[in-house]
Amino acid sequence: MATVKSARKVDLQDSGSDLSEQIKAATQETHVRAETTQLMSNFQKGQITRTQYKVLLCSLYEIYTALEEEMDRNSSHPAVAPIYFPQELDRTEALESDLEFFLGPQWRSKIIFPAATHRYAQRLREIGKEKPELLVAHAYTRYLGDLSGGQVLGKLAQKALGLEGTDGLSFFSFPGVNSANRFKQLYRSRMNSIELTEEQRSDVLQEAVDAFNFNIQVFDDLQKMLSVTLESAEKPKESSRRALFPSASSVQITVGLCVGLVTMGIGLYSF
Template sequence: MTNLAEKLKLGTQQSHSNAEHTGFMKNFLSGGVSRDSFCQLLSNLYFVYSQLESELQCHQTHPIISKIYCPELNRKANLEKDLTFYYGEHWPDNITPSPAAQAYVSRLRELSATEPVLLIAHAYTRYMGDLSGGQSLKKIAQSIFHLEEHQGICFYEFDEIPDVNEFKNQYRQKLNELILSEDLQDEIVAEANNAFTLNIAMLKDLGETQTPVTV
């Protein structure tokens, strides 16, 4: 047993706070985010999650990754539904990743090829955020854009996870059950902070590289 879940929580607190204080997130939380910025966010996330989930699937038999591989967390298909809602059936022709999103994707590819166990840091950072603060963002987006249930907010919905809090507890337990050296745990925490850094850069891109919404 380790205490990796607690180490990740404590070790990324400052990074988490930094992400919450980006201009985009402050606008989002105050209800002032634009529809175009929100759609660019979803577009960027589509590229990030597509890569992350592809790499995790690739390594699903890895002796460590296999222990925390949970396909019920996958976001790609849900993001495709949202992008169809906002951009129409030809959405793949209308979205491109921002430079920061491209850097994020490149880092995931690099880890998959060299140190796949560090993908755990990205899975933790992204999915635990989606299951936690992401649920509040869902309600804010519904209010800002006057969305009906299951319209344009599928990214935040986890149909295969009936009890989000219980799932988060189980996921943390899985992290703590991983057999890892202290050095490797420290590397995972460091990479989780890098995941936040990549995400913050992606949030800062928003507003500078927006794709007009046509639907």
Template sequence: MPPVRATAPQRGPGDPDVPLSRRLREATLDLHVQVERSVFMRALLRGTLPRIGHLLLMRNLHALYAALEAGLQRIADDVRLAPFAQPALRREAALAADLHAVHGPRWRDELALTPAMADYVVHLQRLSQAGAQRLIAHAYVRYLGDLAGGQRLRAVVARAQALPPGQGLAFYDFGDAAEVAALARALRAALDALGRDRPVDDIVDEARAAFCRHDAVFAELADLVEAGLRATER
């Protein structure tokens, strides 16, 4: 009879020995798919989002990044958390430049925040005051998304919005392909190191909540776009 070989136990996303980057990816996969299938995101990915939708998206993302990056800056001196606050990742200034280029100098006053985004901003500010760890979940959702799917979106947005070369796309610019890959690797490595260091169930829970908040924002953006289009048809 051949010897019986022991098999390694199956590890799921809730197993603390699973790297945090994998836990986050697996724990949020269903919500990630749900968000990508939303009406607003389908239009963005297909290149059919009208200009006002693109502007409203950038305006709302600017508010998100302003709150997130202010909170992350508070942890920049913590060596374990500093990779999430590095200047190469920051998007607030890039979005402000894009909004100025595509809409004009009064974009803050003329483009609306959705109620869901206003609530999201308050939530991020509260997290920043209460402690930085849960903010990492929002950095994960945004930055790794920007470094992956966001890079594919760059060409779609440029074509769909007929943007002049070099204008309105600073948000998507993290450098060349090698720099983008290096930033993504560094973030995953920082997540995994964090997961070896301390309990991180709260980060996983918060990442799922972040996707739910994005879904709510995109639903409200879709409603705003539809209302705007109906108004122009009258």
């Protein structure tokens, strides 16, 4: 994992006493690093294909399945209960709907995601079993990022993919949330009410930094994939490999691109 400034070194006098503000201060550096990548610029320009979007959905599904299963399992935990809003925030069913739209009824057999996504999901399950209070960091960065950027990203994806309606874009829709701004205020208030020891609070801040680093690792991997892929980009492709992903090298570049886009939900828009 990339070396970053430790969240434990954050000056709490500068960031305030609220947990949400402390997370914002602790992750400022990694947040900026995550949102200033070329991939995000491309997304803002609407440069995303259906193949890329399909793999993005696969990665999101793996991450949210792990996050929401652990949130459900720890719903009565004193650190999780205040921010447990499954009806308003859960993304798993929305992602299942989107995957079925793009991949068909047998979508589960077509799921593909890279090692970086698997590592992120593994971490979520690990802390869900051992330190549930750390789920606060991941829930905050994921859900509030999705609420902040969902509407804009949804419209960009709709235009880029040539979709006339909302089918395939359920991930960006939060029908249980009437006002994103008001709900985010409620969420921050609930999160700030969580009672944590000094050590637990410090661990949550570090976990928030780590959450961004899981995504930054993907960008590093992407650059390596691109350098290898570009060398063989002009080699003949086997037509039989074009059902969902054109070729093995194309799978690599697509996986990298789409997992990079996962970070946009938590990086492009301020919380």
